[in-house]
């Protein structure tokens with residue numbers, strides 16, 4: 001009797017055996033419905049074998065095997081296995097959670113129209129249909145015939161735009177012989193002779209980068225495309241994508257933010273007009289996501305543009321992997337399976353023996369280090385691609401002598417005034433939304449804090465609310481200090497809303513636009529904002545890091561940076577790296593076209609090496625400096641880390657658990673006779689309380705990735721045996737947040 005070994009979405013790292021009446025190795029990778037306790041679950045058939053350790057009377061039978069879509073490929077299954085082993089996460093959870101929700105459900109979706117994109121064409125007999133014989137009230141039929149006339153083909157998506165019923169109608173017509181169903185042809189754009197616009201001319205640096213990768217297109221290499229802001233990395237991607245398409249390959253492009261998707265997507269669509277481009281991100285509904293995923297699996301979609309989760313997309317003809325803004329921390333998943341999409345993208349490239357390109361103006365120090373030691377190939381773009389566009393001039397405003405009431409230095413106000421008079425845009429960057437970060441009692445020093453988190457409540461003046469940016473808790477303003485009763489409680493410090501208020505007082509005639517997560521919450525809002533900026537309907541922008549990433553504002557001449565000093569002295573060893581990347585990105589928004597850009601940083605530490613390096617646009621100097629410090633201190637990339645994170649309702653429970661885990665770690669190291677593993681004492685997390693849970697962690701590190709992995713495997717097995725019903729814990733391999 002054949003046995004199915006099935007991966008299920010349960011927190012136990014094992015495969016589950018089920019009996020079945022018939023099965024063959026070709027069923028591996030298919031979805032299967034099985035009984036699990038009192039429930040039914042959907043799993044993936046991981047193996048088909050003939051024996052099982054489960055006694056015959058305990059062995060249950062699979063309920064149904066679904067053949068409606070192709071099985072997962074061996075490559076994809078190997079990726080999941082790697083992911084499960086490397087991140088010490090149950091295989092079934094890795095697999096099932098990476099699939100579109102619709103194919104995870106017990107009721108298989110009606111996939112007919114989703115599986116293959118079909119295009120419809122009128123046949124000869126369809127053309128001869130006498131339209132006057134169709135009643136005029138049947139508008140859908142008339143519209144559909146009209147849309148199909150003149151040899152036009154419609155795909156199901158276009159057809160659905162006419163009416164929800166058209167796809168059904170088209171199928172009926174196909175049966176009648178009025179239309180012909182054709183599977184969407186896989187088209188390639190490289191022989192597109194109808195292109196109207198000539199391609200932009202490449203700079204010598206861009207050509208060199210394109211040629212280097214193109215010459216080694218059929219082998220695995222990781223290329224760090226390291227280009228200053230505005231140096232035209234996207235054009236390098238586009239040329240290499242064109243090459244991949246011409247060789248009938250698929251391309252996977254990972255990007256950090258959903259906000260960037262529409263912009264990049266439109267650039268790609270404009271260049272590759274005939275290619276099916278699919279965009280996969282969290283803003284899609286379940287049907288859209290399923291549709292994109294299946295198009296990728298069937299090879300209909302040739303370019304897949306997506307955020308983190310898209311790294312798990314099935315891609316049978318993968319020929320090129322690109323990770324744009326590779327330094328961005330959003331590539332690391334921060335809950336559940338804590339994977340790095342960037343690292344998995346490189347793994348996929350290695351699997352397929354194809355190039356992986358990691359692009360950034362400010363590479364992560366991990367990637368930069370690998371380029372320095374020649375693990376990665378280093379491609380540099382040191383000049384801006386637009387003619388006459390120079391890098392902006394960056395200056396610090398020394399705030400030690402000046403303490404302006406408005407929070408804005410005279411020099412910055414003056415520069416904004418200049419911009420206004422020359423009808424240029426300026427941008428004030430402050431990475432803190434809300435009106436003020438603190439509500440303070442001036443009599444006793446009380447501050448409003450969140451009951452559920454170890455954080456202060458942020459003042460939102462517009463809706464007169466205090467809000468926790470960590471758990472979402474909101475409450476009204478107190479009338480007096482809850483501690484001493486004094487009515488003199490006031491907002492302290494500033495966020496985007498307060499800067500907006502100040503600027504509208506200073507420049508009442510200016511058109512001011514604030515851009516942060518409070519103002520851009522709806523889908524598509526971002527696109528409207530971009531249009532507003534491009535049409536020059538804004539004079540002054542105020543924004544958080546939402547504005548810092550990848551956007552092109554041709555008329556932006558001035559960037560003012562407020563309150564960035566805080567990050568200089570953070571306990572997070574990566575804070576400097578992240579601040580530098582952020583400031584470099586936001587500074588890079590200025591002077592993209594022929595407007596000369598200027599950046600002014602308000603700081604009390606104008607001589608700090610970070611600001612010095614920024615002023616000289618010298619990433620290398622700062623990066624080498626930080627790397628030297630990390631080497632001495634024993635931080636990544638010179639060591640590899642794993643963090644055991646634990647949380648519970650009581651502090652004691654967390655501490656007890658971590659102490660037991662610590663003892664287990666020490667004895668594991670002793671048993672392994674391994675001197676290369678460093679075990680730290682348990683400490684509180686940076687956010688010691690979050691959403692009512694007490695949080696702490698235990699850090700393990702090693703100079704050897706292999707030895708760390710070996711240790712983690714042994715340790716993890718023992719951790720799984722600890723009683724932990726009231727504790728939530730997880731191993732975070734290569735953690736980026738503490």
Ligand SMILES: [Zn+2]
Pocket residue numbers: 441442443444445446481482483484485486
């Ligand atoms: Zn008070």
Ligand SMILES: [Zn+2]
Pocket residue numbers: 450451452453455468469470471472473691
């Ligand atoms: Zn909170």
